[in-house]
Amino acid sequence: MGQQTPLHDTHVRQGARLVDFGGWDMPLHYGSQLEEHHAVRRAAGMFDVSHMCIVDLCGLGAGPFLRRLLANDVGKLRTPGKGLYSCMLREDGGVLDDLIVYRMDDTFFRVIVNAGTRAKDLAWIRAHAGDLAVDVVERVDLAMIAVQGPEARARVAALFPPEAAARLLDLAPFVACQLGRVDCASTALAECFVARTGYTGEDGFEIALPAASAAAVWEALHSQDIRPAGLGARDTLRLEAGFSLYGNDLDEAHDPLASGLAWTVALNPPERGFIGRAALEARLPQVREEITGLLLLDRGVLRGHQRVLTDRGEGLVTSGSFAPTLGRSIALARVPRGVEGRVAVEVRGAQLAARIVRPPFVHHGSVLIPAEILGEQP
Amino acid sequence: MSDIPADLRYTTSHEWLRLLPDGQVEIGITQHAQEALGDLVFIDVPAAGRSVRAGEACAVVESVKAASDIYSPVDGTVVEGNPAVAASPELVNTDPYGAGWLMRIRPQAPAASLLDADGYARLLADAG
Numbered sequence A: 001m002g003q004q005t006p007l008h009d010t011h012v013r014q015g016a017r018l019v020d021f022g023g024w025d026m027p028l029h030y031g032s033q034l035e036e037h038h039a040v041r042r043a044a045g046m047f048d049v050s051h052m053c054i055v056d057l058c059g060l061g062a063g064p065f066l067r068r069l070l071a072n073d074v075g076k077l078r079t080p081g082k083g084l085y086s087c088m089l090r091e092d093g094g095v096l097d098d099l100i101v102y103r104m105d106d107t108f109f110r111v112i113v114n115a116g117t118r119a120k121d122l123a124w125i126r127a128h129a130g131d132l133a134v135d136v137v138e139r140v141d142l143a144m145i146a147v148q149g150p151e152a153r154a155r156v157a158a159l160f161p162p163e164a165a166a167r168l169l170d171l172a173p174f175v176a177c178q179l180g181r182v183d184c185a186s187t188a189l190a191e192c193f194v195a196r197t198g199y200t201g202e203d204g205f206e207i208a209l210p211a212a213s214a215a216a217v218w219e220a221l222h223s224q225d226i227r228p229a230g231l232g233a234r235d236t237l238r239l240e241a242g243f244s245l246y247g248n249d250l251d252e253a254h255d256p257l258a259s260g261l262a263w264t265v266a267l268n269p270p271e272r273g274f275i276g277r278a279a280l281e282a283r284l285p286q287v288r289e290e291i292t293g294l295l296l297l298d299r300g301v302l303r304g305h306q307r308v309l310t311d312r313g314e315g316l317v318t319s320g321s322f323a324p325t326l327g328r329s330i331a332l333a334r335v336p337r338g339v340e341g342r343v344a345v346e347v348r349g350a351q352l353a354a355r356i357v358r359p360p361f362v363h364h365g366s367v368l369i370p371a372e373i374l375g376e377q378p
Numbered sequence B: 001m002s003d004i005p006a007d008l009r010y011t012t013s014h015e016w017l018r019l020l021p022d023g024q025v026e027i028g029i030t031q032h033a034q035e036a037l038g039d040l041v042f043i044d045v046p047a048a049g050r051s052v053r054a055g056e057a058c059a060v061v062e063s064v065k066a067a068s069d070i071y072s073p074v075d076g077t078v079v080e081g082n083p084a085v086a087a088s089p090e091l092v093n094t095d096p097y098g099a100g101w102l103m104r105i106r107p108q109a110p111a112a113s114l115l116d117a118d119g120y121a122r123l124l125a126d127a128g
Helices: A008-013 A033-042 A062-069 A118-129 A152-157 A162-170 A211-223 A231-241 A277-286 B031-037 B083-087 B090-094 B117-127
Strands: A017-021 A024-029 A045-048 A053-058 A082-089 A095-105 A108-113 A135-138 A142-148 A176-178 A193-195 A204-210 A289-296 A307-310 A313-323 A328-336 A342-347 A350-357 B015-019 B025-029 B040-044 B057-063 B067-071 B076-081 B103-107
Touching (some): A008 A211, A024 A231, A033 A231, A045 A211, A053 A062, A053 A118, A062 A108, A108 A118, A142 A152, A231 A313, A289 A342, A307 A328, B040 B083, B040 B090, B083 B090
Antiparallel strands (some): A045 A142, A053 A108, A053 A135, A082 A095, A307 A342, A313 A328, B015 B025, B025 B103, B076 B103
């Protein structure tokens, strides 16, 4: 038996099929992962993401430390609560993890890292914090619920008193706010950290809250017709949205330039010396691989580790699945840079026809693949 | 407890067999198997006329999460792959012992070492 989130008993009661994920017992689905996927695309769903690791960096040194620790630049975060997606790199440029960092104020940054990388991330962060004026606090006292979908924000806000609801609905994309005890009559909803971020390609909130309140808030969200959804739907949603999954599409063996994440590496200003910068700059003129998207034209399902055959050489599927919004199979694949058009993928001994399609495949409920490509014959 | 019809025979790899009046066998996957796989999204059934050996992978069922081979429980010749499940894989989730059948095979010899419903129930209980 793995570690359990504060919502474990709730999941069991709601009929979740639990699986091990990074050492945690997590819901795979509550009956049908396809229906959960569609609920998020069409209305609202919620995910227990309490297995993810919240790390608060506090102190005068937190900002300067993060500017050295991360490949993206927290110096871009000018407004309070603003968040930033970034990779954390080794000296050789390999991706230790991908994360979101929020600047709550000058001396308080909140970082959310992956569950499976928790231990190595914390060790790395603490080792590099050294004797800088920064406290590294792992927030094991917090649970986290992601509410996603076109109706998500309105249905969450409906639980809050008018002033707090207005604050939540005013949040710009990728901005977070902290609600205090005075903002909410309900004690379960007090002290919520609410960010307008997610991992599904839909609008919504990610809510961090005291672990003791998690079950009550989950029930309250459920009463707002927000459907519980498991990691199965989370994976197909993020794949359609073109988001990387650490361990599949990202790993220590590849740098962000070879992982479709060059846009997250802030090489300006040039004087900012972040960990991995020298390695990336040395490799910049000769990046040979990239992550791109595939649409399967033949019948079948693309899966991780399948070989991709292109006119520029071989590649590898890093994440593949059935895309419920498309009714087709899609994938992310690491291929030789510059590959376009048709490729073949080795699926169970056969070579199936696929087409390079730049992710995202789906955004805010809309399919982004042109109809003529969806209609192509193998 | 999983639904395990008494009139069928079962394999340890979670296929079921139904003996048809004309001597053919109809093959599918069990309620337990479809539950474990989750929502099915792709099914490849064998073409009519294909010879299969007992234990040979001859169909593929893929859920959102994973692909699984389906093994023929008998030596024989494929009479028909079910075109309905190829078009609508969810039939296997909703009706695994009925409309969700995968293939019909004309066996060359009686199948050996199959489980009856009680035996399959014990297998699930032991694994459980």
